[in-house]
Amino acid sequence: MKSKRQIQKETTRQKIMDTACRIYAKEGFSASTARIAKEAGVSHGTVFAHFQSLNDLLECIIGEFQISLAAEFHDMAESSISVSDFLDTHLKILMEHEDFYLRLITERSLLPEEVQYVYADNQSAIAHHFNLMMSREMKNGTIKEIPVHMLFNTWLGMIHYYLWNKDFFSPEEPVLARYAGELKHTFLSLIRK
Amino acid sequence: MKSKRQIQKETTRQKIMDTACRIYAKEGFSASTARIAKEAGVSHGTVFAHFQSLNDLLECIIGEFQISLAAEFHDMAESSISVSDFLDTHLKILMEHEDFYLRLITERSLLPEEVQYVYADNQSAIAHHFNLMMSREMKNGTIKEIPVHMLFNTWLGMIHYYLWNKDFFSPEEPVLARYAGELKHTFLSLIRK
Amino acid sequence: MKSKRQIQKETTRQKIMDTACRIYAKEGFSASTARIAKEAGVSHGTVFAHFQSLNDLLECIIGEFQISLAAEFHDMAESSISVSDFLDTHLKILMEHEDFYLRLITERSLLPEEVQYVYADNQSAIAHHFNLMMSREMKNGTIKEIPVHMLFNTWLGMIHYYLWNKDFFSPEEPVLARYAGELKHTFLSLIRK
Amino acid sequence: MKSKRQIQKETTRQKIMDTACRIYAKEGFSASTARIAKEAGVSHGTVFAHFQSLNDLLECIIGEFQISLAAEFHDMAESSISVSDFLDTHLKILMEHEDFYLRLITERSLLPEEVQYVYADNQSAIAHHFNLMMSREMKNGTIKEIPVHMLFNTWLGMIHYYLWNKDFFSPEEPVLARYAGELKHTFLSLIRK
DNA sequence: GATGAATGAGAATTCATTCAT
DNA sequence: AATGAATGAATTCTCATTCAT
CATH class of the missing domain: 1.10.10.60 (Homeodomain-like)
Incomplete structure (x- = not known):
């Protein structure tokens, strides 16, 4: 107690x-x-x-953020069977933290190096889930034969691009909520044979 | 005089x-x-x-940079007929200015708001060329039927993703030079029917 | 109890x-x-x-240190008969506390004023012993006729000079241990007729 | 101009x-x-x-001080023939800068390392003059046969001791002015055969 | 038009001290 | 008696900006 x-x-x-x-x-x-x-x-x-220092504060905050994201992603991996579900959940999780996530990816270069590793670690955890699923789909012959890491980079690239250009796409309201459908639909169209 | x-x-x-x-x-x-x-x-x-101020200097520099990029893109539009050529030239132009362009997209948050509009304006010029070409290809039936602006966002998203994660993908040497082929190949595979 | x-x-x-x-x-x-x-x-x-405060802590510590030094000097006074013995014992006592004593004399300016009086009181106790002995020797005609307080100041001046310049004379090992012989010998040579 | x-x-x-x-x-x-x-x-x-920094300011100030002291000592070396003259001039120069010199020797440990070298260099310049003179006197047989560096350390030790204990010896007025005569007389008595 | 000395509002960080627990 | 979280004034240093020369 x-x-x-x-x-x-x-x-x-x-x-x-x-x-x-x-x-x-x-x-x-x-x-x-x-x-x-x-x-x-x-x-x-x-x-x-x-x-101890500003860096320490940043490390703690970003570390905590990544851990909570990672936990949510982990749960997601269990439950989401189809690619479509996966993308939905991924977007949903990011949408819930859009503001902070956006800062994290747009101002990463301003952050101390230590923090950046935390970020990288987490991204690769998501990548792992993503890749497993895509490999499976590829074997099933439902999607194009493209190196899975490239699929991941494309998907994350799209999401980050919208976040990064939020003030252009959707200055007032959340971008992801607004474009989630379009993003997912486009990505699925692209990877489909 | x-x-x-x-x-x-x-x-x-x-x-x-x-x-x-x-x-x-x-x-x-x-x-x-x-x-x-x-x-x-x-x-x-x-x-x-x-x-007048630091902001003014930044605005001028970035404006100039965008104008020069825009000029190069304009020339490109004339000469490049195929999608493949277009992507090659786009990459080539960005590669020539990788360092500054990378700073521009990774440290954008440090920049004054006014500058960001300059950026947006320019991007849409490129987008215009891109869209014209893709529409043509789509009519020809060589690529998937996907809204052209989404194709553009996907393509630029991929490029920015690699630039933005340069320290992960290629800390020492230029990223674009190293991954240009893979990027182009993946994008072409994705849009192909 | x-x-x-x-x-x-x-x-x-x-x-x-x-x-x-x-x-x-x-x-x-x-x-x-x-x-x-x-x-x-x-x-x-x-x-x-x-x-009560940091100053209070310093006062107590330095007070205690001086008291313990004073006690050791008091014992010394009883047992040491010759000048040579006296100097030896004086050096020996200081050598045992070299580190703290050195801080005391080199960083005195950081210390609160009150502390400095404690220091002065103690020095005069030592001076008293020293003076008694020197007066006796002077009467015996074995040493020069010089005011005893000046002899004391010269002796302490020499010791402090070596401590104060420890980083020059002996940065690694204790200074006093290294130069005790030379100090004593020089002082004896100087006061001898 | x-x-x-x-x-x-x-x-x-x-x-x-x-x-x-x-x-x-x-x-x-x-x-x-x-x-x-x-x-x-x-x-x-x-x-x-x-x-550039506080350290830089200190370095400049102390450097300047040492240079001006060194210049005065240099002039002294030329003009002072007898030991008595030498000691007089040495005291006179220090007396003119008593306040700052006192801080320099009592708070030396608080100062950045770089500054301390400046100090050491200057002291050895004075030591050099002192030693030349004393060696000469020793050859002439007017003073005791004692290693010259010990004579120097004794002399400077005496002076520093008085400065260091200024608040005890002469809290209000300059110490050196007050005790110059006694210091010189005692030192001369000590080194005389 | 160019200069560069001077400005002063911040920035992160330290530390003796207090006081509710 | 002992705790230790909270305090806030003080520290060195940075930097865009101004203005007399």
Whole structure:
């Protein structure tokens, strides 16, 4: 059982992470630690009482995000049998985290190196599921014979392209929700024999 | 006819732009104005004598870049008849400017909003050429019946995906040169009936 | 008789002081209170439960150090008859505490004013012994007729000079151990008629 | 001939250095750059426009100080023939810079390493003059046969001891002025046969 | 037109100290 | 008595921008 103080600590830490996450999602990773502290309702020093450095904060936030994504993807892999289901679920998961995911892919270069590895690891987990499924379909002869990694890159490329150009495609509302159908349909048309 | 002074002014302006362009391509858009001035061999103040602000400088540089890209694309459109040729030329043009183009798409969030419109405008010029060609091919029945704008987004999505993940795909040497063949081949396989 | 709680309190207090002393000797007085608490195995707050402030801690530590030095000097005074013995013992005592003593004299400016008085008091105790002995020798006609306080200042000046320039004279190993003989010999040569 | 701006620049730089020097002499090297800027009547940023970093400022200030001391010592070496003259001049030079010199020797450990070499270099220049003179005297048989480097260390040890204990010996007025005579007399008595 | 010294508003980070638990 | 999370002022340093020369 946790003591009151442990709970308080965890609460504060989570408050900082949530606030940072929200601000990063809304305005990007260049938000200052002072800004985050203020918005989280804690002192500037408190941020550094919980995180060694800004990099550490970023690592934790992005790590947590990736872990939660990975968990969702894992569940997805179990349940989704058809390619169509898979793409639906993939899009659905990304849609639920669109803002933050968008920042992650558009501002990746601003982030410390360590964080980027976390990202890469996670992507390859998804790729693995994707590839297994596509290989199966290919054997069944329902889709074209194209190296599976290229199929994955094409699919993710399409999604990222829409996210990346969100302000062009859908400045106000979420892009993925709006174009999910079209994306999936196009991809399926492309891979179909 | 231009006075000597006007020529001098133009020369200085171009020197600043060229230097900034080179530095941005090499090290990203976080390079400081002082750094650019020094490398261009002019005083720090001169940068602001020619450009109202850093944003203005960025706008000009990126605008110029897009215009030059657009010009190259225009020439391309004339000469390239087949889809295969078109993709080759598109890749070739991007390959020639890979460094700067990569910075442009990976660090876009650092750039002022105004710049982003410039970018969009240009992309649609390319899209126009692309769409014309694809429509023609579709009529000829050589490729699948898929909305042309989706084909364009898929193609550009693939290219950007490789650029954006350069550090994963090809950290040392240019990505596009290395994967141009695979990209083109995959795309052609996908759109073929 | 002390209650268990009082004993515990005293133990903790001493643990903090010992740890601080060790850290200060090794790394200087800029060590943080958090660092000391951690190394002592107590919470950061505990340091301030035992000492009103950092200054208070420093005062206590340095006070204790001086008292222990004074006690050792007192014993020395009893047993050492000749000047040569006296100098030997003086050096021996300082050698045993070289690290902390060195920090004390090289980083004195970081210390609170109050501490500096503690230091002064102790030095005069040593001076007293020194002076008694030198006066006796002077009467015996074995050494030059020079005001005893000047002899003391010369002697201590020499020692401090070597400590203060330790990084020049003997960066790795203890300075005093290395130069004790030379120091003593020189001083004796100087005061001899 | 210097332009107005060059003069202005030099003036500002010197103003910062002079102010820093004054503050350091009065209050020690822990004075903040903001404090120095304010007192010098310039913006905080200006300090860093003239000096790359705090370390750089310190290096410049201490370097300049040592150079000026070295110059004075050099002149001294020419003119002072007797040991007595030498000691007088040495004391006189130090007396003229007592405050800063005192900070330099009492807070040396707080200073960046690079600075410490500057200090060491200068000391050895003085030592060289001192040793030449003492060797000569020793040959003449007017003083005791003691290794010259030990004589130097004893002399400098005495001076530093008085400076270091200034608050004990002479808290209000300069120490060296007050004790110069006694210091010189004692040293001469000690080295005389 | 070009200069470059000066600006000052931030940035991340540290640390002695407090106080509710 | 001991805890340790929270504080916030202070630190060095960066950088786009201005303006007198």
